[in-house]
Amino acid sequence: MNIDLLIGVLRFLLATTLILLLTVPTAFVVIQMELKIIAGAQLRYGPNRIGPWGMFQSTIHGFKVLAKEDHIPDQADRATFTLAPWMVYMAAAMSMLVIPFAPGAIAVDFNIGIVYFFAVLGLSVVGLLVAGWASYNKYSLLGGLRSAAQMVSYEIPLTLSVVGVVVLAGTLNFRELIEWQRVHGWMLIWQPVALVIFYVASLAEINRTPFDMVEADSELVAGPFTEYSGMRFGFFFFAEYVALFIMSGILISLFFGGWLAPWPFPDQLDGFIGTIYGVLWFFIKTYIFIAVAVLLRATLVRVRVDQLMGMAWKVLLPLAMVNLLVTAAAVLVFKL
Amino acid sequence: MALKTTPDPQTAAEPSMAEADRVLTGGTPPIVIPDQAGDDPILAEFGMEEHPQGGFHGLLEVIPTRADIVLDLIRANSLWPLLSGLSCCAIEMMSTATSKNDIDRFGMFPFRASPRQADVLIVAGTLTTKMAGPLVRLWEQMPEPKWCVAMGTCTTSGGRFKRSYSVVQGVDRVMPVDVYVPGCPPRPEGLIYGMMKLQELVKQRRGEWSTYVDRGVQRIDWEGDVR
Amino acid sequence: MTSEVKIPDPLDLDLDEEARLRRVAGLPAAKTPAGEYAGFESVGLPERPPQTEREREVYTLEEGEMLVNMGPQHPSTHGVMRLVVKVRGEVVTDVDPVLGYLHRGIEKLCEEATYTTVLTYVDPMDYLSTMHNEHAPAIAFEKLFGVTAPPRAEYIRALVVELNRVFSHSLMMGFLALDMGGITPILYGFINRDEIVDMLSAISGQRMLFNFFRVGGVNWDTNDEFLSRLGTWRDHVLKNVEMSERVLTDNEVFRSRTIGMGTLSGRDAIALGVSGPNLRASGVPFDVRKAHPYSIYPELEFEVITQSGGDSNARYLQRIAEINQSIHLIDQIVDKMPHGAVQAQVPGIIRPKPGRAYAAIESPRGLYSVYAISDGGPNPYRFRMRDPSFISLQAIPKLMPGRLIADTMAVMASFDPVMGGVDK
Amino acid sequence: MTAPAKAGALVRLLLDRFPDLAAGLWTDEDTVEVTIEGERNVALLQVLRDDPELNFFFLADAAAVDYGPTERFEVVYHLYSDRHPAWLRVRARVNRADPHIPTLTDLWEGAMFHEREMFDMMGIVFDGNRDLRRIYMSPDYRSFPQRKDFLLPDDAADSSAAGVRPLERPETWDLTRLSDELAPGVVAHAEAEAEAKP
Incomplete structure (x- = not known):
């Protein structure tokens, strides 16, 4: 038995446990941000009774949901009904494995991290579809079908926009990608079109307004989650906000230099201080993008399902193709 | 925060001593320990026996009860209402969630559209006989623990439509109610006050599991004569 | 009636393929062997034969169709209405509105109430335009009894009615956005409503169901609080409306979801009995305030505003234009307000001579009229109210086939129905 | 504040087109009223709508009035x-014992909800209406609440519903039956109540 393998396995187990544990406070923070920022946009105070400035309100909501009665409808398919929340939650938690928080703070430093990320993220659509089908409810069914159509469509421009980034940086590893950005400047400068496509498609991929067709609460009461109560609903709820966190994290890793500070000087820090410093910048940037997504939710109205699909296939996909071609040509010509 | 109590006619016919005790001691049910201890071999190993009401007592009782106190505090501070308005009061119910009266401060904000995820049913407005069935179905779809707030005079008693041929004379004829908020319609402040009374009710329950099941309100079958 | 644009069906089903798969899987055909009314059971109705041709049409399912039951409790049916929507994938093929979940028998109760009490019973009808609800009966009863309200009372009536119209329209903007998933404009609408409602409760003593009108006048004269609130409100009413407008009017997503949606031509609108802002948005200049002037409207200067589009966006813009018009009217009313009494001499129990009276007013939702018959007794023999949103609702089944489920809600919100008025 | 009488031209025009309406003609300050037999409604209203000089294009209201058990129904249109x-x-x-009247839905589509409401509340049958079902009360409801012999709960003992409270209950789905005869159960209940009284 190789001692390195053992250490590797132990490290993996520790990392996955930590990541799983991390999802819960992450979701609480994001939900709290949503409560407070939307309240601000609506000229309200928002929660202010629980804890200082009401900052523990989302935690209370979370624990309340976990303690509710967990109900399975009679006609529902019990096996898949109970499995669906886990599939969605695990898809979110598993894709968190490759998020580069800081140098040395990546749970699993894959050499094909980007491929892994998109592969795993796509799994959540299975969970939503299964949830919609198993609930024996027409709203759920429509919501599940919408989620399948929407997420499968948007995965294509989402992935294609990242291919340009990968071609330019020449790596599929998030750590190396960020190191590349340290040398050449943030990817934002090199791939502005890909950034726009990625941002729009990522909002659609995680079902955020204005693309929240799946849980369209004014049409389909709560989409695939209509029949879910208690803990199972809590898992969907958490997964939604964890996915928002993950998408923002990936966005800044791909385009905004990940853990890099906006100025180059202290990045030479390494060791423990460097990790802390990287984590700090990672979270600052990520939460800025989460706040933008929340503000979008407070501002925009929802698009319709056919407009949504039209946008994916008629606008984003050709744009991503052109962007990829131009990038590839530029790489060939200028030997970047 | 009136818990309306209607005794079951069958048990009410013969009030037992235990029943009298219950009334005198203010509602706390007496714990009757059965004569032969240790019916259950597993419990007997720990020196415990089954609780007459189906739970446990002794050491095991302590832990879930203390946990329930914390859970009740949590529940009291996170009461999601069902997004369901019947008539005029619905506008004032929405008004409690708006900038001026922001009920979100107390953690009662996300009005859930699906009854499966709601904690409180605010019956806001006149309940008609045609709507009684769907409303009871909504109530039954909500997962425990759940509470009901009757908002407005039409909902509590029929109000100005007392003589109408199609109005249910008080929502407590079809489902149990925890808090009555009078007014036609109540001001948003009134509803917030009622919701805070409900918070007190939730906190005071102190983890008595029995209240989940039996609210002391006799359930009336709505399919018959609901007036 | 609907525009010519054909929306592609994103989830179109291959009917033959579905039938084949069903056969292979041993499932029964989508149509029941009994044939026609497969739909009843799937929306929770007990099985019974359809009563009418139209009912048979709606509840008969073709291959690949299903019925989705929206309501009576649904986030966007504006109260307790039920829409039975027949869909093929996401495309609506038919809509059957089922009403009556809020039917409280107000007309019958009014026939047993004295003339003064009727004015309290009509309050919860259209609960967003309570002042208008009282206006038409007050005019009708004054005609029956042969009494005229003093001029100051008429001016106060017009003032409160226009104030009510402003908040009703600003709430409509919010509800329209809410039904499309925009959660903020409704809050701005409610800010406007709160200010006006506080003002009206200062003059009437009640916050929502004002009960302010009396036969032969109004209940109270203006007071200092009302006037001071009116003065401050005037400064920022337009700012509040503009806040909603800034979020919506030029928003590309909002425009793409409203322009061309639910287009109703003027001719169809008249045939369907649609009235008020919804009719004027289709280009028909019919406003009861001009067509059959009542109260003090002949003395005020205003023009009937119309839009040309006839779609959801036109109805939305019409509401904004009418808010501005109402504020303009309020300015004139405040300028011209005479002094004097606010109530005519009227006995405690009114017993008009036998007769009939019809009074129509322009409520925020259209033509609201009252037809009252007196038999000489202390209560009306027959009291009939025509609610505009009840009649306007008939347009929904005409407009929706071929549209998507999401548009059903958005178009219905643009008609701004209030279930209290629809169901009486 | 009512407007002065302004109906002269309209009255002359009406009598010119329909001389036989003179008997039922009546004017108010701002209303002209004509009374007709029920069967004539479509013919008359079609002329009123399509004649360019009359041009009554908007059906403002359609209501039913019950003039008591021994009298008649009236369907009142405002144009x-x-x-x-x-x-x-x-x-x-409309004859109260056999309340039938032609439908107006061919002239104005919007008369549909008016007629459904009148059917629901008064029990007037509109011949030719494609969708004549209950609109407010549930489909299994049996009474017609706005008839004058339907009394509210305080006087329910005198009502033709015979003390049985008019609630929704699944009894019979047959709504084509419009006569006032009571269902057997209701009669038995009424008899029992009559016996209970001294």
């Missing part, structure tokens, strides 16, 4: 025209 500064009220009489 608006931009040519005439007065409302036109058409009162169409």
Whole structure:
């Protein structure tokens, strides 16, 4: 038995446990941000009774949901009904494995991290579809079908926009990608079109307004989650906000230099201080993008399902193709 | 925060001593320990026996009860209402969630559209006989623990439509109610006050599991004569 | 009636393929062997034969169709209405509105109430335009009894009615956005409503169901609080409306979801009995305030505003234009307000001579009229109210086939129905 | 504050077109009223709507009035025209024992909900209406609440519903039956109550 393998396995187990544990406070923070920022946009105070400035309100909501009665409808398919929340939650938690928080703070430093990320993220659509089908409810069914159509469509421009980034940086590893950005400047400068496509498609991929067709609460009461109560609903709820966190994290890793500070000087820090410093910048940037997504939710109205699909296939996909071609040509010509 | 109590006619016919005790001691049910201890071999190993009401007592009782106190505090501070308005009061119910009266401060904000995820049913407005069935179905779809707030005079008693041929004379004829908020319609402040009374009710329950099941309100079958 | 644009069906089903798969899987055909009314059971109705041709049409399912039951409790049916929507994938093929979940028998109760009490019973009808609800009966009863309200009372009536119209329209903007998933404009609408409602409760003593009108006048004269609130409100009413407008009017997503949606031509609108802002948005200049002037409207200067589009966006813009018009009217009313009494001499129990009276007013939702018959007794023999949103609702089944489920809600919100008025 | 009488031109025009309406003609300050027999409603209203001089294009209201068990029903239409500064009220009489009247839905589609409401509340049958079912009360409801012999709960003992409270309950789905005869169960209940009284 190789001692390195053992250490590797132990490290993996520790990392996955930590990541799983991390999802819960992450979701609480994001939900709290949503409560407070939307309240601000609506000229309200928002929660202010629980804890200082009401900052523990989302935690209370979370624990309340976990303690509710967990109900399975009679006609529902019990096996898949109970499995669906886990599939969605695990898809979110598993894709968190490759998020580069800081140098040395990546749970699993894959050499094909980007491929892994998109592969795993796509799994959540299975969970939503299964949830919609198993609930024996027409709203759920429509919501599940919408989620399948929407997420499968948007995965294509989402992935294609990242291919340009990968071609330019020449790596599929998030750590190396960020190191590349340290040398050449943030990817934002090199791939502005890909950034726009990625941002729009990522909002659609995680079902955020204005693309929240799946849980369209004014049409389909709560989409695939209509029949879910208690803990199972809590898992969907958490997964939604964890996915928002993950998408923002990936966005800044791909385009905004990940853990890099906006100025180059202290990045030479390494060791423990460097990790802390990287984590700090990672979270600052990520939460800025989460706040933008929340503000979008407070501002925009929802698009319709056919407009949504039209946008994916008629606008984003050709744009991503052109962007990829131009990038590839530029790489060939200028030997970047 | 009136818990309306209607005794079951069958048990009410013969009030037992235990029943009298219950009334005198203010509602706390007496714990009757059965004569032969240790019916259950597993419990007997720990020196415990089954609780007459189906739970446990002794050491095991302590832990879930203390946990329930914390859970009740949590529940009291996170009461999601069902997004369901019947008539005029619905506008004032929405008004409690708006900038001026922001009920979100107390953690009662996300009005859930699906009854499966709601904690409180605010019956806001006149309940008609045609709507009684769907409303009871909504109530039954909500997962425990759940509470009901009757908002407005039409909902509590029929109000100005007392003589109408199609109005249910008080929502407590079809489902149990925890808090009555009078007014036609109540001001948003009134509803917030009622919701805070409900918070007190939730906190005071102190983890008595029995209240989940039996609210002391006799359930009336709505399919018959609901007036 | 609907525009010519054909929306592609994103989830179109291959009917033959579905039938084949069903056969292979041993499932029964989508149509029941009994044939026609497969739909009843799937929306929770007990099985019974359809009563009418139209009912048979709606509840008969073709291959690949299903019925989705929206309501009576649904986030966007504006109260307790039920829409039975027949869909093929996401495309609506038919809509059957089922009403009556809020039917409280107000007309019958009014026939047993004295003339003064009727004015309290009509309050919860259209609960967003309570002042208008009282206006038409007050005019009708004054005609029956042969009494005229003093001029100051008429001016106060017009003032409160226009104030009510402003908040009703600003709430409509919010509800329209809410039904499309925009959660903020409704809050701005409610800010406007709160200010006006506080003002009206200062003059009437009640916050929502004002009960302010009396036969032969109004209940109270203006007071200092009302006037001071009116003065401050005037400064920022337009700012509040503009806040909603800034979020919506030029928003590309909002425009793409409203322009061309639910287009109703003027001719169809008249045939369907649609009235008020919804009719004027289709280009028909019919406003009861001009067509059959009542109260003090002949003395005020205003023009009937119309839009040309006839779609959801036109109805939305019409509401904004009418808010501005109402504020303009309020300015004139405040300028011209005479002094004097606010109530005519009227006995405690009114017993008009036998007769009939019809009074129509322009409520925020259209033509609201009252037809009252007196038999000489202390209560009306027959009291009939025509609610505009009840009649306007008939347009929904005409407009929706071929549209998507999401548009059903958005178009219905643009008609701004209030279930209290629809169901009486 | 009512407007002065402004109906002269309209009255002359009406009598010119329909001389036989003179008997039921009545004017108010801002209303002209004609009374007709129920069967004439479609013919008359079609002329009123399509005649360019009359041009009553908007059906403002359609209501039913019950003049008591021994009398008649009336279906009252209010019409608006931009040519005439007065409302036109058409009162169409309907036999109360056999309440049938032709439908107006071919002239105005919007008469549909009016007629459904009248059917629901009064029990008047509109011949030719494609969708004549209950609109407010549930489909299995049996009474017609706005008839004058339907009394509210305080006087329910005197009502033709015979003390049985008019609630929704699944009894019979047959709504084509419009006579006032009572279901057997209701009669038995009424008899029991009559016996209980001294």
